[in-house]
Amino acid sequence: GAVVSQHPSWVICKSGTSVKIECRSLDFQATTMFWYRQFPKQSLMLMATSNEGSKATYEQGVEKDKFLINHASLTLSTLTVTSAHPEDSSFYICSAPLDTNTGELFFGEGSRLTVL
Amino acid sequence: AQSVTQLGSHVSVSEGALVLLRCNYSSSVPPYLFWYVQYPNQGLQLLLKYTTGATLVKGINGFEAEFKKSETSFHLTKPSAHMSDAAEYFCAVSDTAGNTPLVFGKGTRLSVIA
Numbered sequence: 042g043a044v045v046s047q048h049p050s051w052v053i054c055k056s057g058t059s060v061k062i063e064c065r066s067l068d069f070q071a072t073t074m075f076w077y078r079q080f081p082k083q084s085l086m087l088m089a090t091s092n093e094g095s096k097a098t099y100e101q102g103v104e105k106d107k108f109l110i111n112h113a114s115l116t117l118s119t120l121t122v123t124s125a126h127p128e129d130s131s132f133y134i135c136s137a138p139l140d141t142n143t144g145e146l147f148f149g150e151g152s153r154l155t156v157l
Numbered sequence: 158a159q160s161v162t163q164l165g166s167h168v169s170v171s172e173g174a175l176v177l178l179r180c181n182y183s184s185s186v187p188p189y190l191f192w193y194v195q196y197p198n199q200g201l202q203l204l205l206k207y208t209t210g211a212t213l214v215k216g217i218n219g220f221e222a223e224f225k226k227s228e229t230s231f232h233l234t235k236p237s238a239h240m241s242d243a244a245e246y247f248c249a250v251s252d253t254a255g256n257t258p259l260v261f262g263k264g265t266r267l268s269v270i271a
Contacts, residue, residue, distance in 0.1 A: 075258045084263040143189040144251025148200035
């Protein structure tokens, strides 16, 4: 069945470095993917909408230069956290529309980023 | 714009007891409603969804939810809680078709006591 695969599941990096998180749709094409951020014991916060072949749409308050999103193909979207700092430590989850008639989303497994 | 309110950030039940997680929504058009479950350090998994048709929908792991338009509610229930049900539960709404993100509630953490 349709699956969204996210990699890596866990990543630890030093402050000032950049980290790339990949989100792949398996067995289906996704012209749009959504990137969420989740703080401990909180809900999902939509960061941006990734659009294949065009620029991502960022939510208000999300730094475009800090969180670079690229949707290079119909099955791959990437989130790069640039010059990461400890406050960027979080759980990042991507998702893709499984059913565009209802808005149902299929989620990746999530990526836990820890910035030292 | 649509919104979701989940009453109770934390619900604790005994094993074998009824589980009731509350969700109310606001939407200007007939909504599509979802319940997702999240286990620690994992993504979200769909429990069940209401799109059209029967207002009582059954999902995985013995959960079900009833869409009540008059009450703008979509509460999640399970007759008998298991230890494995302990997780975070999110209610979400969509009122538009196409590639739009869901709007999530703040989540309810379910604890199951042995």
